[in-house]
Amino acid sequence: MTQRLQTQRVTYPEVGGTRGVMPPGYSHLRREVCLGVGSERFAVAGGALFGWQLQRRAGVRVLPSSTTVVEGAVAVLLLGVGRIAVRAPVRVVYVLDERRRRGFAYGTLPGHPERGEEAFVVEQRDDGAVICRVSAFSSPATWLTRLGGPLATATQSWVTGRYLRALQD
Helix, strand or coil: CCHHHHHCCCCCCCCCHHHCCCCCCCEEEEEEEEEEECHHHHHHHHHHHHCCHHHHHCCCEEEECCCCCCCCCEEEEEECCHHHCEEEEEEEEEEEECCCEEEEEEEECCCCCEEEEEEEEEEECCCCEEEEEEEEEEEECCHHHHHCHHHHHHHHHHHHHHHHHHCCC
8 A cells, every 4th residue: 555655755845844934825733742751751752653653542543664653654544434534645754863852754645635744753851851742734635625624624633632642651
């Protein structure tokens, strides 16, 4: 399933836009939650993040080309049940693997109901607090998502809340 996605290009030009000031012309989202305190908490959360566990624990099925997150990996995210699940193909466009910050961003591929980028970062701050941050910019990519405007926005907000709770164990 992910093999044919390897040759696809992302559906937006602002690759890496979640690293700083997000590009205009999109809806923007930035939310974060504290996961706890300490180096062990940071290591566990970062490991889970790189194993696609943030998405899986949030109830999103992940069909990835790689069992761990690596730059260039592709995945099909499935939200919903059985044949009525929404398919959302993505490519990992960058990875952060620093001493006190780990994360990645994926960008939308053809067939995704939105176009844009979403980043997931776990960071240990100077006071020891470990936070998980989700940042995204997106716009509708299909007539159905445009038609569902407020519902699509509400769904993204709901899924983001699930993402933020996913590593709080």
